[in-house]
Amino acid sequence: MKINKLISKAFILSVLFLASCSDDDSPQLPKGAYENGILVSGEGSGAGTGSISFISNDLTESENLIYKKVNSVELGIYLQSIAFDNDNAYIIVDNANTIAVVDRYTFEYKNEVVTDLSTPRFMTIVGDKGYVTNWGSTSDETDDFVAVVDLLTFSVEKTISVGNGPERIISRDGKLYVSHKGAFTNNDIISVITLSNDNVEEVTVKDRPDELFFNNSGDLVVLSEGRTLYDTDWNVTGNTLGSISTIDVTSLNVDTELNFADGEHPSLMVIDGSTIYYALGNDIFAMDANATTLPASSVLTAEGYLYGMEVNNNRIYATNASFTDVSTLNIYDLETGSKLDSKSVALGAAKIYFN
Amino acid sequence: MKNTLFIIVYFIGICCSAQNDSLVNRLDLVVIQADKKLDKHSSGYKISRLSDSVIVRNMESFANLLRFNAPIYLREYGSGGTSSASFRGTSASNTAVIWNGININSINNGQTGFNALTVNLFDAIDVRSGGGSLEYGSGAIGGTIHLNDNLEFSANRQIRNQAIVSVGSYETYRGIYKLKISNDKLALNAGVSYNQSANDYPWLGTDFKNINGAYENLGININGAFLINDVSKLKFYSTNYWGERFFSGELPNPTSANDKYQDFNHRNLLIYTNDQNRFNHEAKFAFLSQEYRYFEDKSLDIYSFGSSKRYLVNYNVSYVLTDLNASISSYSEYESAFGKTDRIAKKNRRQFSQSFIYDQNIKNTLFLDAKVRKDFNSDYEVPFTYALGVKVKTTQYVFVRANGSKNFRVPTYNDLFWPGQGNLDLEPETALQAEFGFGYKNNKFLIDIGTFYINAKDKIVWTPNGDPARPGIWVPINISEVNNKGVELVLNYKENFNKHVLQFDLNYSYTEAIDAATNKQVIFVPKHLANLNIGYNYKRFSVFYQQLFNGEVYTTESNSNDFVVPHYFVSNIGGDYTLLNSTKQLLKIGIKVNNLFNENYVVQPRRPMPNRNFNLNINYKF
Numbered sequence: 001m002k003i004n005k006l007i008s009k010a011f012i013l014s015v016l017f018l019a020s021c022s023d024d025d026s027p028q029l030p031k032g033a034y035e036n037g038i039l040v041s042g043e044g045s046g047a048g049t050g051s052i053s054f055i056s057n058d059l060t061e062s063e064n065l066i067y068k069k070v071n072s073v074e075l076g077i078y079l080q081s082i083a084f085d086n087d088n089a090y091i092i093v094d095n096a097n098t099i100a101v102v103d104r105y106t107f108e109y110k111n112e113v114v115t116d117l118s119t120p121r122f123m124t125i126v127g128d129k130g131y132v133t134n135w136g137s138t139s140d141e142t143d144d145f146v147a148v149v150d151l152l153t154f155s156v157e158k159t160i161s162v163g164n165g166p167e168r169i170i171s172r173d174g175k176l177y178v179s180h181k182g183a184f185t186n187n188d189i190i191s192v193i194t195l196s197n198d199n200v201e202e203v204t205v206k207d208r209p210d211e212l213f214f215n216n217s218g219d220l221v222v223l224s225e226g227r228t229l230y231d232t233d234w235n236v237t238g239n240t241l242g243s244i245s246t247i248d249v250t251s252l253n254v255d256t257e258l259n260f261a262d263g264e265h266p267s268l269m270v271i272d273g274s275t276i277y278y279a280l281g282n283d284i285f286a287m288d289a290n291a292t293t294l295p296a297s298s299v300l301t302a303e304g305y306l307y308g309m310e311v312n313n314n315r316i317y318a319t320n321a322s323f324t325d326v327s328t329l330n331i332y333d334l335e336t337g338s339k340l341d342s343k344s345v346a347l348g349a350a351k352i353y354f355n
Numbered sequence: 356m357k358n359t360l361f362i363i364v365y366f367i368g369i370c371c372s373a374q375n376d377s378l379v380n381r382l383d384l385v386v387i388q389a390d391k392k393l394d395k396h397s398s399g400y401k402i403s404r405l406s407d408s409v410i411v412r413n414m415e416s417f418a419n420l421l422r423f424n425a426p427i428y429l430r431e432y433g434s435g436g437t438s439s440a441s442f443r444g445t446s447a448s449n450t451a452v453i454w455n456g457i458n459i460n461s462i463n464n465g466q467t468g469f470n471a472l473t474v475n476l477f478d479a480i481d482v483r484s485g486g487g488s489l490e491y492g493s494g495a496i497g498g499t500i501h502l503n504d505n506l507e508f509s510a511n512r513q514i515r516n517q518a519i520v521s522v523g524s525y526e527t528y529r530g531i532y533k534l535k536i537s538n539d540k541l542a543l544n545a546g547v548s549y550n551q552s553a554n555d556y557p558w559l560g561t562d563f564k565n566i567n568g569a570y571e572n573l574g575i576n577i578n579g580a581f582l583i584n585d586v587s588k589l590k591f592y593s594t595n596y597w598g599e600r601f602f603s604g605e606l607p608n609p610t611s612a613n614d615k616y617q618d619f620n621h622r623n624l625l626i627y628t629n630d631q632n633r634f635n636h637e638a639k640f641a642f643l644s645q646e647y648r649y650f651e652d653k654s655l656d657i658y659s660f661g662s663s664k665r666y667l668v669n670y671n672v673s674y675v676l677t678d679l680n681a682s683i684s685s686y687s688e689y690e691s692a693f694g695k696t697d698r699i700a701k702k703n704r705r706q707f708s709q710s711f712i713y714d715q716n717i718k719n720t721l722f723l724d725a726k727v728r729k730d731f732n733s734d735y736e737v738p739f740t741y742a743l744g745v746k747v748k749t750t751q752y753v754f755v756r757a758n759g760s761k762n763f764r765v766p767t768y769n770d771l772f773w774p775g776q777g778n779l780d781l782e783p784e785t786a787l788q789a790e791f792g793f794g795y796k797n798n799k800f801l802i803d804i805g806t807f808y809i810n811a812k813d814k815i816v817w818t819p820n821g822d823p824a825r826p827g828i829w830v831p832i833n834i835s836e837v838n839n840k841g842v843e844l845v846l847n848y849k850e851n852f853n854k855h856v857l858q859f860d861l862n863y864s865y866t867e868a869i870d871a872a873t874n875k876q877v878i879f880v881p882k883h884l885a886n887l888n889i890g891y892n893y894k895r896f897s898v899f900y901q902q903l904f905n906g907e908v909y910t911t912e913s914n915s916n917d918f919v920v921p922h923y924f925v926s927n928i929g930g931d932y933t934l935l936n937s938t939k940q941l942l943k944i945g946i947k948v949n950n951l952f953n954e955n956y957v958v959q960p961r962r963p964m965p966n967r968n969f970n971l972n973i974n975y976k977f
Contacts, residue, residue, distance in 0.1 A: 046910075047878065047910045047911050047912075047918060048910055048911055048915075048917070048918035048960065049918075049960065049961070064917065065917055073606070073607060074606065074607065074960070074961060075607065076605060076606060076607050076608065076961060093607075093608075095611065096604075096605075096607055096608040096611050097608055097610070097611035098607060098608040098611070100607075112607075112608075114608045114610065115610070137613075137651060137652035137655060138651055139650075139651045139652055139655055139657040139658075139659075140652065140655060140657065228775065230774065230775060232700060233700055234698070234699070234700075234772070234774035234775060234777075236775075322912075324878070324911060324912050325911040325912040325913050325915070326911065326913065326915055326917075347911065347918065
């Protein structure tokens with residue numbers, strides 16, 4: 001078994017080596033069955049394991065449960081997200097406190113991180129370190145952290161303590177940017193961590209910040225969902241505002257806030273080129289990254305339970321997630337809003353990646 | 356050679372099975388049940404009775420007791436974990452657990468956790484399939500499981516003791532002590548049960564153990580009956596339970612498991628009965644409290660909880676129509692329940708229900724039972740429900756039985772009040788069902804073949820986008836309709852020849868539970884389910900063998916073959932040897948091997964069940 005793995009590793013390495021050494025005009029060898037396609041990760045639920053589906057870019061081929069098929073084991077629940085570097089995919093399963101490391105093109109198991117994680121959520125990679133947001137114990141709002149994973153030894157080398165409920169994490173110029181949605185409660189901060197000294201600064205935004213990325217001007221854009229307020233009997237008494245905030249990463253000031261109407265809770269923000277997309281319920285909206293007002297009308301209305309979204313090459317990919325069954329990925333033409341295709345994908349389909 | 360045989364038989368294990376408590380049978384006893392309704396009003400229904408000698412064979416858990424002996428499907432999140440039971444493809448909240456005549460399903464989630472109570476102290480457990488149990492209220496759609504304490508008056512003063520101790524694999528220790536004191540006016544039972552286990556069995560096919568699976572629990576029951584005069588009696592029942600369990604994890608990384616769960620249950624019941632020639636009166640007062648605490652992180656003293664208190668007053672009167680060999684009964688019950696959780700402020704639900712039951716025995720040939728019930732609930736409208744059961748003995752041995760009923764299940768506190776997600780507009784689930792069976796019974800042999808049909812409507816399902824006003828939020832709604840149909844077989848055979856006693860008990864069922872919207876089998880409903888018990892007894896030796904077959908279940912609505920729990924066969928073997936058997940003492944020593952063939956199986960995905968394991972027990976009555 002081990003020898004087989006060694007041989008296959010050696011083979012892959014030699015292929016990569018050959019590929020990288022070969023002349024530009026020689027044909028590129030395929031890196032694996034799951035290259036040139038779309039990966040959809042599903043969280044899983046009591047109805048079935050978290051899993052990953054593959055769909056070829058030309059939409060002619062699709063395959064579910066690719067990790068289980070290649071490795072004959074299940075990922076468990078709940079598959080939260082996947083991070084990638086040049087060679088590997090890092091599959092983060094929060095309830096299992098596990099990061100499974102696979103070859104990103106063959107999905108063959110390489111290693112795993114199973115200790116020192118506590119409800120891991122998202123990871124970003126800088127060099128040969130992975131930075132993973134962790135909720136810690138969800139009954140303790142003070143033990144949340146970012147784990148620093150050595151990607152050569154696949155072990156957690158240290159942790160950086162942060163505020164409650166860290167969610168998405170991205171990096172740029174020696175700093176990490178973490179949105180704190182608040183785990184099972186609520187939060188309203190972005191942590192900015194300086195990698196050289198682990199110093200943590202906080203920027204306050206609107207409630208429940210989730211997706212974040214850099215726009216073309218180098219500013220940090222954050223989507224805050226806003227929250228619903230309840231009285232002690234859990235009757236709805238009001239809402240806090242959802243917002244798209246733009247933060248100057250030098251001054252850490254919130255430069256602009258595009259606030260949503262009271263009671264609107266936006267989600268699933270992505271950027272493609274200079275266009276920002278987000279969802280309100282099942283309606284998907286598009287706006288220029290420099291826009292000063294929110295768009296009045298949506299570009300299309302997605303089917304079913306819109307739970308994951310990406311935009312690429314003039315297509316909108318939107319999951320209609322089921323947690324009791326396999327889900328559906330709907331692919332829409334961005335120009336016309338018409339549905340190009342739909343595919344059966346992972347149970348609890350949540351995240352979409354381009355491989 | 357004889358000695359070798361002795362040793363083999365001895366160590367393979369031999370048991371008490373057929374040697375039915377000889378001690379007890381010789382005594383002149385009057386058995387008093389807390390709940391007379393079941394025996395009286397079950398014409399046309401299928402009941403299997405698990406006696407104390409059967410209970411003793413599966414002391415490891417209530418879930419295992421039912422799995423190996425009753426026509427029920429058990430789900431279990433790893434051995435000792437959260438467990439639920441369902442009849443005939445209905446849901447777990449359609450199984451009502453009845454303690455001495457009172458429905459004890461949780462008002463928070465509408466179910467009973469089958470690893471959250473021990474039943475080793477009960478004298479008998481009755482498992483009744485079908486929806487005819489109207490008098491037990493909400494949730495009795497699929498069937499009812501009755502936990503019964505039997506009190507006994509005796510002509511002479513008696514003191515009887517029973518102690519059972521057992522030691523098993525994975526540091527499992529169990530002890531039971533029961534005391535029964537009686538004379539012609541007074542009967543008093545007391546019992547203590549204690550169980551503990553590290554429960555860290557190795558997971559077959561992996562390098563893991565069942566980490567974080569330990570449990571410990573203590574139960575104390577005290578019951579009494581007092582004969583006030585020739586016609587009236589006072590009875591009381593009290594059961595108390597304290598349990599702590601850890602919840603094991605699942606593959607691929609069970610080391611992430613870190614949760615702890617505690618249960619505290621206290622149930623108290625006082626009954627006054629007055630039995631005249633024609634009129635029988637019964638008044639009941641009950642107070643029940645139930646609390647769970649869930650620690651997401653066992654190292655912290657932070658937990659979520661749910662607790663409830665229930666007060667019940669119940670008055671029953673029945674009148675005997677001597678000429679017709681019939682009786683008419685009225686059951687009136689008022690209940691006030693207070694429930695709260697860490698996330699739901701205290702809510703009070705009040706309910707009044709009135710049932711009438713008519714039963715008649717026509718020439719010992721036709722037995723019939725007709726029931727109607729109407730509830731008035733402070734939270735929602737409960738439909739009028741009814742049931743009819745008929746049994747006809749066409750010859751001395753052949754019988755035909757039939758029943759039909761309408762039942763309901765009320766929404767739970769979680770369904771109604773869960774913060775931000777509950778739905779106050781829910782209506783009770785309702786089910787219409789019919790069953791027809793026939794069989795043959797003589798003093799050695801019983802066969803019963805039955806077929807059933809259940810149409811359940813307005814089933815409560817939690818769905819994202821269930822409420823258009825709350826997009827993306829999981830909300831319970833009355834949505835699904837399910838049609839269940841199936842066939843059930845019961846086969847019992849008992850043979851005595853020269854001191855050899857052979858006993859054979861088989862349950863088999865085939866169940867289709869089809870969701871009307873998708874036309875697919877409902878998730879977690881095995882089509883095939885069978886269990887078999889074979890017992891053999893010769894003089895002081897006894898041996899038993901248990902076999903379970905649980906068919907494959909789908910876990911997704913579309914019945915995807917990618918998401919199934921495969922079928923499993925599990926076998927246990929056990930037996931005992933009677934060291935002492937006199938009028939005053941009975942002493943048995945037994946061993947049991949669970950999962951004899953070391954089957955690697957799961958009941959819930961990614962949660963391996965115990966491998967082959969052993970248990971040594973001593974049962975002493977004096």
